[in-house]
Amino acid sequence: MNIKQAILWASDELDLVCERPSFEAQLLLCHHLKCNRVFLVANEEKIVEDAEAFKDIVARRKNSEPYEYITNNVSFYDIELFVEHGVLIPRPETELLIDEVSNIIKQEKITTIAEIGVGSGAISIVIARKFPNIKIIATDISPDALNVAKKNIEYFGLGDRIKLVHTNLLDGIKDNIDMIVSNPPYIANDFVLEKNVIKYEPKEALFGGVVGDEILKEIIDLAKTKEVKFLACEMGYDQKQLIAKYLNQINVNSVKFYTDLAKLDRGFIIKF
Ligand SMILES: C[S@@+](CC[C@H](N)C(=O)[O-])C[C@H]1O[C@@H](n2cnc3c(N)ncnc32)[C@H](O)[C@@H]1O
Secondary structure (H helix, E strand, C coil), X not given: CEHHHXXXXXXXXHCCCCCCHHHHHHHHHHHHHCCCHHHHHHCCCCECCCHHHHHHHHHHHHCCCXXXXXXXXXXXXXXXXXXXXCCCCCCCCHHHHHHHHHHHHHHCCCCEXXXXXXXXXXXXXXXXXXXXXXEEEEEECCHHHHHHHHHHHHHCCCCCCEEEEECCCCCCCCCCCCXXXXXXXXXXXCCCCCHHHHCCCCHHHCEEEXXXXXXXXXXXXXXXXCCCCEEEEECCCCCHHHHHHHHHCCCCCEEXXXXXXXXXXXXXXXXX
Protein backbone atom coordinates (compact mmCIF):
# COMPACT_ATOMS: atom_id res chain seq x y z
CA MET A 1 0.00 0.00 0.00
CA ASN A 2 1.47 3.36 -1.01
CA ILE A 3 0.69 6.73 0.57
CA LYS A 4 -2.02 7.63 -1.94
CA GLN A 5 -3.72 4.24 -1.53
CA ALA A 6 -3.44 4.45 2.26
CA ILE A 7 -5.19 7.84 2.34
CA LEU A 8 -7.98 6.64 0.04
CA TRP A 9 -8.45 3.47 2.06
CA ALA A 10 -8.47 5.28 5.41
CA SER A 11 -10.86 8.01 4.13
CA ASP A 12 -13.24 5.30 3.09
CA GLU A 13 -12.96 3.59 6.50
CA LEU A 14 -13.60 6.87 8.36
CA ASP A 15 -16.36 8.09 6.09
CA LEU A 16 -19.22 7.48 8.51
CA VAL A 17 -17.34 8.48 11.67
CA CYS A 18 -15.55 11.73 10.89
CA GLU A 19 -16.76 15.04 9.51
CA ARG A 20 -13.63 15.33 7.37
CA PRO A 21 -12.56 11.73 6.67
CA SER A 22 -9.88 12.54 4.11
CA PHE A 23 -8.30 15.19 6.33
CA GLU A 24 -8.28 12.88 9.36
CA ALA A 25 -6.91 10.04 7.23
CA GLN A 26 -4.01 12.31 6.29
CA LEU A 27 -3.45 13.42 9.88
CA LEU A 28 -3.38 9.83 11.11
CA LEU A 29 -0.96 8.88 8.35
CA CYS A 30 1.24 11.86 9.28
CA HIS A 31 1.21 10.64 12.87
CA HIS A 32 2.10 7.11 11.75
CA LEU A 33 4.91 8.22 9.43
CA LYS A 34 6.03 11.11 11.71
CA CYS A 35 5.85 13.51 8.79
CA ASN A 36 3.79 16.55 7.72
CA ARG A 37 1.05 16.74 5.08
CA VAL A 38 3.36 18.27 2.51
CA PHE A 39 5.44 15.09 2.65
CA LEU A 40 2.32 13.02 1.86
CA VAL A 41 1.54 15.08 -1.23
CA ALA A 42 5.13 14.97 -2.46
CA ASN A 43 5.54 11.20 -1.89
CA GLU A 44 2.24 9.65 -3.01
CA GLU A 45 3.89 6.58 -4.54
CA LYS A 46 6.06 5.79 -1.50
CA ILE A 47 5.22 2.51 0.25
CA VAL A 48 3.79 2.94 3.77
CA GLU A 49 6.00 1.09 6.20
CA ASP A 50 4.33 -1.01 8.88
CA ALA A 51 0.94 -0.57 7.19
CA GLU A 52 -0.63 -2.92 9.76
CA ALA A 53 0.09 -0.43 12.56
CA PHE A 54 -1.51 2.32 10.45
CA LYS A 55 -4.58 0.13 9.92
CA ASP A 56 -4.76 -0.38 13.69
CA ILE A 57 -4.94 3.34 14.45
CA VAL A 58 -7.52 3.86 11.69
CA ALA A 59 -9.58 1.06 13.27
CA ARG A 60 -9.35 2.82 16.65
CA ARG A 61 -10.57 6.08 15.08
CA LYS A 62 -13.31 4.21 13.21
CA ASN A 63 -14.43 2.96 16.62
CA SER A 64 -14.93 6.64 17.66
CA GLU A 65 -11.78 6.91 19.77
CA PRO A 66 -10.84 10.61 19.89
CA TYR A 67 -7.97 11.56 17.60
CA GLU A 68 -6.14 13.14 20.57
CA TYR A 69 -5.94 9.83 22.47
CA ILE A 70 -4.53 8.10 19.40
CA THR A 71 -1.83 10.71 18.86
CA ASN A 72 -1.39 11.48 22.61
CA ASN A 73 -1.41 15.15 21.72
CA VAL A 74 -3.79 18.11 21.84
CA SER A 75 -3.44 21.75 20.80
CA PHE A 76 -4.69 24.10 23.47
CA TYR A 77 -4.34 27.89 23.56
CA ASP A 78 -0.72 28.52 22.50
CA ILE A 79 0.71 25.12 23.46
CA GLU A 80 0.53 21.40 22.73
CA LEU A 81 -0.11 19.02 25.58
CA PHE A 82 0.35 15.30 26.18
CA VAL A 83 -2.96 13.49 26.78
CA GLU A 84 -3.88 9.84 27.27
CA HIS A 85 -6.83 7.74 28.44
CA GLY A 86 -7.83 8.71 31.97
CA VAL A 87 -7.60 12.47 31.44
CA LEU A 88 -10.12 14.82 29.82
CA ILE A 89 -9.11 16.22 26.43
CA PRO A 90 -9.04 20.00 26.98
CA ARG A 91 -11.72 21.80 24.94
CA PRO A 92 -11.36 25.01 22.92
CA GLU A 93 -14.11 26.75 24.94
CA THR A 94 -11.94 26.46 28.06
CA GLU A 95 -9.51 28.88 26.41
CA LEU A 96 -12.14 31.58 27.09
CA LEU A 97 -11.97 30.88 30.82
CA ILE A 98 -8.23 31.58 30.62
CA ASP A 99 -8.88 34.93 28.91
CA GLU A 100 -11.37 35.89 31.63
CA VAL A 101 -8.92 34.89 34.36
CA SER A 102 -6.09 36.74 32.61
CA ASN A 103 -8.08 39.98 32.65
CA ILE A 104 -8.53 39.72 36.40
CA ILE A 105 -4.89 38.83 37.04
CA LYS A 106 -3.89 41.94 35.07
CA GLN A 107 -6.34 44.24 36.89
CA GLU A 108 -6.02 42.95 40.45
CA LYS A 109 -3.06 42.02 42.61
CA ILE A 110 -3.44 38.26 42.15
CA THR A 111 -0.39 36.23 43.12
CA THR A 112 -1.79 32.86 44.15
CA ILE A 113 -4.36 30.79 42.30
CA ALA A 114 -5.89 27.44 43.13
CA GLU A 115 -7.20 25.34 40.27
CA ILE A 116 -9.72 22.66 41.20
CA GLY A 117 -9.69 19.72 38.76
CA VAL A 118 -6.41 20.31 36.93
CA GLY A 119 -6.87 17.42 34.45
CA SER A 120 -4.06 17.54 31.89
CA GLY A 121 -2.77 20.80 33.38
CA ALA A 122 -4.09 22.85 30.47
CA ILE A 123 -5.46 25.85 32.40
CA SER A 124 -2.71 26.08 35.03
CA ILE A 125 0.11 25.70 32.50
CA VAL A 126 -1.20 28.41 30.15
CA ILE A 127 -1.79 30.82 33.05
CA ALA A 128 1.63 30.13 34.58
CA ARG A 129 3.29 30.73 31.19
CA LYS A 130 1.40 34.01 30.70
CA PHE A 131 2.11 35.34 34.20
CA PRO A 132 5.60 34.50 35.46
CA ASN A 133 4.88 35.80 38.99
CA ILE A 134 1.81 33.68 39.64
CA LYS A 135 1.97 30.58 41.85
CA ILE A 136 -0.65 27.89 41.41
CA ILE A 137 -1.91 25.06 43.59
CA ALA A 138 -3.70 22.57 41.36
CA THR A 139 -5.76 19.67 42.65
CA ASP A 140 -7.49 16.64 41.23
CA ILE A 141 -9.17 13.52 42.60
CA SER A 142 -7.86 11.45 39.70
CA PRO A 143 -4.34 9.98 40.00
CA ASP A 144 -4.34 9.37 36.23
CA ALA A 145 -5.05 13.05 35.55
CA LEU A 146 -2.38 14.14 38.03
CA ASN A 147 0.20 11.90 36.31
CA VAL A 148 -0.56 13.56 32.98
CA ALA A 149 -0.52 17.05 34.53
CA LYS A 150 2.87 16.29 36.14
CA LYS A 151 4.30 15.21 32.79
CA ASN A 152 3.05 18.38 31.05
CA ILE A 153 4.13 20.69 33.90
CA GLU A 154 7.63 19.19 33.84
CA TYR A 155 7.79 19.49 30.05
CA PHE A 156 7.18 23.24 30.35
CA GLY A 157 9.58 23.58 33.31
CA LEU A 158 6.86 24.84 35.65
CA GLY A 159 7.32 22.36 38.51
CA ASP A 160 8.44 25.11 40.91
CA ARG A 161 5.33 27.25 40.24
CA ILE A 162 2.49 24.73 39.91
CA LYS A 163 2.08 22.49 42.96
CA LEU A 164 -0.04 19.40 42.31
CA VAL A 165 -2.14 17.97 45.11
CA HIS A 166 -4.19 14.77 45.07
CA THR A 167 -7.30 15.78 46.97
CA ASN A 168 -11.04 16.44 46.80
CA LEU A 169 -11.66 20.11 45.86
CA LEU A 170 -9.21 21.98 48.15
CA ASP A 171 -9.32 19.62 51.14
CA GLY A 172 -6.21 20.03 53.27
CA ILE A 173 -4.96 23.13 51.41
CA LYS A 174 -4.01 25.76 53.98
CA ASP A 175 -2.25 28.31 51.69
CA ASN A 176 -3.63 31.81 51.20
CA ILE A 177 -5.37 31.93 47.84
CA ASP A 178 -6.44 35.05 45.92
CA MET A 179 -8.48 33.33 43.27
CA ILE A 180 -9.99 29.91 42.54
CA VAL A 181 -10.27 28.73 38.95
CA SER A 182 -12.13 25.63 37.87
CA ASN A 183 -13.57 23.79 34.92
CA PRO A 184 -15.27 21.15 37.05
CA PRO A 185 -17.48 18.27 35.95
CA TYR A 186 -20.84 19.95 35.28
CA ILE A 187 -22.86 17.55 33.10
CA ALA A 188 -26.03 15.97 34.52
CA ASN A 189 -25.59 12.25 35.23
CA ASP A 190 -28.35 11.23 32.80
CA PHE A 191 -27.27 13.50 29.91
CA VAL A 192 -26.68 11.48 26.74
CA LEU A 193 -23.20 12.26 25.46
CA GLU A 194 -21.68 11.48 22.06
CA LYS A 195 -20.12 8.03 21.75
CA ASN A 196 -16.55 9.34 21.43
CA VAL A 197 -16.94 11.16 24.76
CA ILE A 198 -18.88 8.68 26.89
CA LYS A 199 -16.93 5.64 25.73
CA TYR A 200 -13.45 7.09 26.11
CA GLU A 201 -13.29 10.11 28.44
CA PRO A 202 -13.17 9.72 32.25
CA LYS A 203 -16.61 9.88 33.90
CA GLU A 204 -15.25 11.76 36.94
CA ALA A 205 -14.23 14.58 34.60
CA LEU A 206 -17.69 14.88 33.03
CA PHE A 207 -20.57 14.28 35.41
CA GLY A 208 -21.35 16.78 38.17
CA GLY A 209 -24.36 15.07 39.76
CA VAL A 210 -28.09 14.54 39.26
CA VAL A 211 -28.64 18.14 38.14
CA GLY A 212 -25.06 18.67 36.99
CA ASP A 213 -24.27 21.87 38.91
CA GLU A 214 -23.64 20.21 42.30
CA ILE A 215 -19.83 20.48 42.22
CA LEU A 216 -20.04 24.04 40.89
CA LYS A 217 -22.16 24.98 43.91
CA GLU A 218 -19.75 23.22 46.27
CA ILE A 219 -16.91 25.24 44.75
CA ILE A 220 -18.87 28.49 45.19
CA ASP A 221 -19.45 27.64 48.87
CA LEU A 222 -15.80 26.77 49.30
CA ALA A 223 -14.60 29.99 47.71
CA LYS A 224 -16.88 31.94 50.04
CA THR A 225 -15.65 30.05 53.11
CA LYS A 226 -12.02 30.50 52.12
CA GLU A 227 -12.57 34.23 51.62
CA VAL A 228 -10.88 34.29 48.22
CA LYS A 229 -11.28 37.48 46.20
CA PHE A 230 -12.41 35.86 42.93
CA LEU A 231 -13.83 32.60 41.60
CA ALA A 232 -13.78 31.83 37.86
CA CYS A 233 -15.58 28.74 36.59
CA GLU A 234 -16.66 27.16 33.35
CA MET A 235 -20.25 25.85 33.41
CA GLY A 236 -22.83 24.19 31.16
CA TYR A 237 -24.68 26.24 28.52
CA ASP A 238 -27.95 25.78 30.46
CA GLN A 239 -26.73 26.56 33.99
CA LYS A 240 -26.74 30.37 34.10
CA GLN A 241 -30.15 30.66 35.78
CA LEU A 242 -29.39 27.94 38.32
CA ILE A 243 -26.11 29.58 39.31
CA ALA A 244 -27.60 33.11 39.35
CA LYS A 245 -30.42 31.89 41.62
CA TYR A 246 -27.92 30.19 43.92
CA LEU A 247 -25.82 33.34 44.12
CA ASN A 248 -28.87 35.37 45.16
CA GLN A 249 -28.84 33.43 48.42
CA ILE A 250 -25.17 34.19 49.03
CA ASN A 251 -23.58 37.53 49.69
CA VAL A 252 -21.29 38.21 46.71
CA ASN A 253 -19.97 41.55 45.50
CA SER A 254 -20.71 40.90 41.81
CA VAL A 255 -21.00 38.19 39.18
CA LYS A 256 -20.24 38.31 35.49
CA PHE A 257 -21.44 35.54 33.17
CA TYR A 258 -19.58 35.08 29.89
CA THR A 259 -20.55 33.33 26.66
CA ASP A 260 -18.53 31.20 24.27
CA LEU A 261 -17.96 31.80 20.56
CA ALA A 262 -21.29 30.13 19.77
CA LYS A 263 -22.91 32.73 22.09
CA LEU A 264 -23.83 30.02 24.59
CA ASP A 265 -23.52 30.76 28.31
CA ARG A 266 -20.25 29.16 29.30
CA GLY A 267 -18.96 30.44 32.63
CA PHE A 268 -18.90 33.02 35.38
CA ILE A 269 -16.58 35.17 37.42
CA ILE A 270 -17.60 35.97 40.97
CA LYS A 271 -16.08 38.80 42.97
CA PHE A 272 -16.65 38.17 46.67
C1 LIG B 1 -13.85 18.87 33.12
S1 LIG B 1 -12.33 18.22 33.73
C2 LIG B 1 -11.26 19.63 33.53
C3 LIG B 1 -9.82 19.28 33.32
C4 LIG B 1 -8.94 20.49 32.94
N1 LIG B 1 -8.93 21.51 33.96
C5 LIG B 1 -9.43 21.09 31.64
O1 LIG B 1 -10.04 22.16 31.66
O2 LIG B 1 -9.21 20.47 30.59
C6 LIG B 1 -12.65 18.16 35.45
C7 LIG B 1 -11.49 17.61 36.31
O3 LIG B 1 -11.91 17.70 37.68
C8 LIG B 1 -11.50 16.53 38.37
N2 LIG B 1 -12.40 16.41 39.51
C9 LIG B 1 -13.66 15.90 39.55
N3 LIG B 1 -14.17 15.99 40.78
C10 LIG B 1 -13.21 16.58 41.55
C11 LIG B 1 -13.13 16.92 42.94
N4 LIG B 1 -14.17 16.70 43.77
N5 LIG B 1 -11.98 17.48 43.39
C12 LIG B 1 -10.95 17.71 42.56
N6 LIG B 1 -10.96 17.41 41.23
C13 LIG B 1 -12.08 16.84 40.75
C14 LIG B 1 -11.61 15.44 37.32
O4 LIG B 1 -10.83 14.32 37.67
C15 LIG B 1 -11.13 16.17 36.06
O5 LIG B 1 -9.74 16.04 35.90
